[in-house]
Structure formats: structure tokens, C-alpha cells
Amino acid sequence: MRVTVCCGTCLENEEKLAKTARAIGNALAKNHIELVYCAPLAGLMREIVKGVFEKEGAVTGIYPSGSFAEDLPPIVTGSSTYTEFYTDTREEQTQQLLEMSDAYLVLPGGFGTLEELSSVCTFLTLGPLPGKPIGVLVNEGLKDGLKPLLTMFEAWAELPETLFFLSDVESLIQRLAAKGSGKECLAG
Incomplete structure (x- = not known):
């Protein structure tokens, strides 16, 4: 199973968020879930990749040619x-x-993260990706403001079964794994 992570590449004195990102990487690897990402290896993404590598997991990076080489x-x-x-x-x-x-x-992230989330939601509602789950980590860095923003859009009604918000890393990863594989999930 593969999970794309959308997040920011800046960590501005966010030590707790960095620990959470590392825990997410650990949980992905522990659950045999491959990380897929497309950002510079900095900030939260760097911590997630480190977490995956700590537990000897798999990572796939997708880059526009010539970007992020360093x-x-x-x-x-x-x-x-x-x-x-x-x-x-x-x-x-x-x-x-x-x-x-x-x-x-x-x-948590910036406009790039919001763009990636928007693209995923668009493909889920209009395109060829029905039923793929989207988990949003709600914690110190990503407050509850995203859900009210998304509910402003008409397509929100089409997403309640696939888009969910959780604050516990393990429950979030387990739910993504269960929904992504089509199995029932006991967590979250």
C-alpha cells in the first residue's frame, strides 16, 4: 500500500510537530505502507522520511526534472x-x-499543501479516483479551521466517507490503511 503525504517543508520552531512527523514515518513503515511524496526534503517531510527510514520502510519521491536535486x-x-x-x-x-x-x-503546510489537497479532492469527486481515503492530522499545527473551509464547497457532500480528521497518529495511519485496502477498521 502507498500513501501520499501532503505537508509543509518549513519547520519554524515546531519541535512537537517534528516529533509527530517522525512518528508518522515510523507508523507508515511499521504498517508496511510506502511513503510517496513530491516536495523538497525539508521540514516536516524530512522528518517523515527519517521516520520511515528508521523503521526500514519504503519511500518514493516524485520530482519535476531538475527540481529538488540538492x-x-x-x-x-x-x-x-x-x-x-x-x-x-x-x-x-x-x-x-x-x-x-x-x-x-x-x-500542516502552506499553499502547496492546500493545492495538493484540492487536487486530490477534485480527482475524488470528478475524476478516476473514487473511494481513496484522505486523512487529515488535526493537531497543534493544523487546527480545526480546514474542515469549515472545505464544507463551504458544494463537493463536500461527496467526501464524508473518504475524508476524515483525526488527532492520533496511530489511529490515523490504521484508518488510512484499512480504508485504502478496503478492509474494516477498528481504530478511529
């Missing part, structure tokens, strides 16, 4: 797996992210 992960040791894909445009990159993943996880 930010790619260090050489992976142990039984961790790292794969890179390159695309010609940002649009192709987004398409790859959407198609490659079984579920999506949203953490």
Missing part, C-alpha cells in the same frame, strides 16, 4: 527502499501522485 534523501542503508521518479511538469508530478497512491495524508 534535497534528495541520503543513501539509504539497511533494508529501506528509496525510489525516484522524474516528470517533465508539475502537472505530471501531481498526476503521478494521485494515481500511484492508495490513500492520502494531509499535515
Whole structure:
């Protein structure tokens, strides 16, 4: 199973959020879920990748050609797996992210994170990705303001079964895994 993580690349004195990001990476690897991402390896994303590698999990990076070259992960040791894909445009990159993943996880971020969430929601409601779950981590860095914002859009009515908000990392990862695989979930 693969999960695309949408999050910010800046950590401004967010030590607790960095620990949460590392815990997410650990939980993904522990549950045999491959991380898929498309950002520079900085901030929250760096911590998530470190967490996955700590538990010898799998990571796939999708980059527009020529972008983020200096930010790619260090050489992976142990039984961790790292794969890179390159695309010609940002649009192709987004398409790859959407198609490659079984579920999506949203953490605090900026406009890029919001754009990625919007693309996923658009493809779920209008395109070829019905039923893929989207989990949003609600904590110190991502307050409850996102849910009221999303409810302003008409398409919200089409997402309640696939879009969910949780504050507990383990429950969030388990629910993504269960919904992404089509199995029942006891958590969350």
C-alpha cells in the first residue's frame, strides 16, 4: 500500500510537530505502507522520511526534472527502499501522485499543501479516483479551521466517507490503511 503525504517543508520552531512527523514515518513503515511524496526534503517531510527510514520502510519521491536535486534523501542503508521518479511538469508530478497512491495524508503546510489537497479532492469527486481515503492530522499545527473551509464547497457532500480528521497518529495511519485496502477498521 502507498500513501501520499501532503505537508509543509518549513519547520519554524515546531519541535512537537517534528516529533509527530517522525512518528508518522515510523507508523507508515511499521504498517508496511510506502511513503510517496513530491516536495523538497525539508521540514516536516524530512522528518517523515527519517521516520520511515528508521523503521526500514519504503519511500518514493516524485520530482519535476531538475527540481529538488540538492534535497534528495541520503543513501539509504539497511533494508529501506528509496525510489525516484522524474516528470517533465508539475502537472505530471501531481498526476503521478494521485494515481500511484492508495490513500492520502494531509499535515500542516502552506499553499502547496492546500493545492495538493484540492487536487486530490477534485480527482475524488470528478475524476478516476473514487473511494481513496484522505486523512487529515488535526493537531497543534493544523487546527480545526480546514474542515469549515472545505464544507463551504458544494463537493463536500461527496467526501464524508473518504475524508476524515483525526488527532492520533496511530489511529490515523490504521484508518488510512484499512480504508485504502478496503478492509474494516477498528481504530478511529
